[in-house]
Amino acid sequence: MADTQPEKGFVRLANDLWKELIRRNFTKRQKDILLFIWRMSYGCNLKVAYIPKLKDFEICGVPATHIKNELKHLESAKVINWDREEKLFSINKDYDLWQITPVMGWETERFNALIHLNIKRKTSQNVNFSVLEQEDETSQNVNQDFTKHEVIEEENFTKHEVEGASNPCGCKAEEVPKDSSFKNIIKDSSNSCCLKEDSIMNQGSQNEIKPDSQDAVPAGDADSNRKAAELDYRNTVTSRYLDRKGSGLIITIKDEAFISELIADGVPLTIALEGINQSFDKFKPKHKKDSIKSLSYCEGAIYGLLAKQEDKSSDPVVLEESVPEISQDEYRKTLEKLKAKRGVEA
Structure with missing residues (x-):
């Protein structure tokens, strides 16, 4: 697998220049030349690129018979700076001076809206990822504790069944006959104080606003x-x-x-x-x-x-x-x- 981490090096380029490269109606050859110059300059932490021979532009796919004309055109259009004596090339950062017309389908409002959508998507993904990490960690801890508790209960299951059910809250619930059905067990247990307390708690939780409710507004949404x-x-x-x-x-x-x-x-x-x-x-x-x-x-x-x-x-x-x-x-x-x-x- 290719190693494309930024630690291996990257071209530090302003977003405005990328946007302008997309917005202007450059030909494929012209874009290849600009990317080649950027790689040889900004990609090497330099302001200008040293390219000793025009034939070197064939590396980026520009035929030798077209290199000189394309460079002259980009220079006359105020897009690049070309020092012929020193063999130095650079991109003119003042893109307002570029004399290249915009592409036909360009829409500034739509472009900015897409940028805004992707920034919001990145923020939401980071938040969801951190929440999922916390949920996974919590669920793993709960599962470990539950498994441990379950094993202990299984070891003492026979002992609990022989001794009979206990009443931890001190209520006077009668022992449940062994031949009674599950329906009778639920009916008889309705007199237990434990069940009443649980019912009150459940009733209170039902009165609370559920997070999944459509009418519920999470804190901070208004701001x-x-x-x-x-x-x-x-x-x-x-x-x-x-x-x-x-x-x-x-x-x-x-x-x-x-x-x-x-x-x-x-x-x-x-x-x-x-x-x-x-x-x-x-x-x-x-x-x-x-x-x-x-x-x-x-x-x-x-x-x-x-x-x-x-x-x-x-x-x-x-x-x-x-x-x-x-x-x-x-x-x-x-x-x-x-x-x-x-x-x-x-």
């Missing part, structure tokens, strides 16, 4: 559901903003803080998403380098929709409408009221 909902809110808003922005895979700390404000102010997810859409739809760049560089740019549209919803609380909010026209005083009052609310809750 877990709240955190999961907040995480989904953050992921959805982030994905919508990055999709409309068209570049980058992560948001800034300032953007994270703005999403926290939206959550604290109780801004519905539909309003936050519609505010982002309207902000990008109405944005008119002044030059070719002009773009929306921060999620907080959408603040006016989002809180404008929120203010309109509060004014018409009895009517459903129509998100397809344009950004509501409100005065600066109304907008300022709305923000001050929300900030005061956050201060009281804190």
Whole structure:
């Protein structure tokens, strides 16, 4: 069996670079070249790979007649750095500069959802595995004790049968005739105080909420559901903003803080998403380098929709409408009221 443990060595690569390698429409040859360079650089704890001959790229399956053209194309597309004199190759970590189009079926929201599902699955598997280990250990101990107790009882079984049944609790139960049936034994034993105590205990346990009951809510579920909902809110808003922005895979700390404000102010997810859409739809760049560089740019549209919803609380909010026209005083009052609310809750 192959030994594939990380202790034997591994390529330490950021998840964002893996994601970008999947997202971009590289050909098979180009991917083979990138993986080959990564193995010779990061896989050797180096930032750059030393590949003395272009013919060496045949090792990863690229024909000799295509190696030079593929390297030139990757270099012109800002994907790799090529030092021809020193024979050094490296991957450009600033993937925003890569001039390779995304694949046709790429969906950022679905990709992030799959990552989230697998992280949750890993966490649940670790918890279940530890619980199963404890259960196995407990069951083994119980079985050992039960077997030992059973052997002792078998050795003294004849002695107990001759001497007759004992009444450990001191009740005055009469001896059971040997020719009585099992049904009579159960009926007569109903007068025993031991049976009454057991019945009371069983009745009390029946009144308790069973763990398998559908109405039972395990401790901590409310908090877990709240955190999961907040995480989904953050992921959805982030994905919508990055999709409309068209570049980058992560948001800034300032953007994270703005999403926290939206959550604290109780801004519905539909309003936050519609505010982002309207902000990008109405944005008119002044030059070719002009773009929306921060999620907080959408603040006016989002809180404008929120203010309109509060004014018409009895009517459903129509998100397809344009950004509501409100005065600066109304907008300022709305923000001050929300900030005061956050201060009281804190």
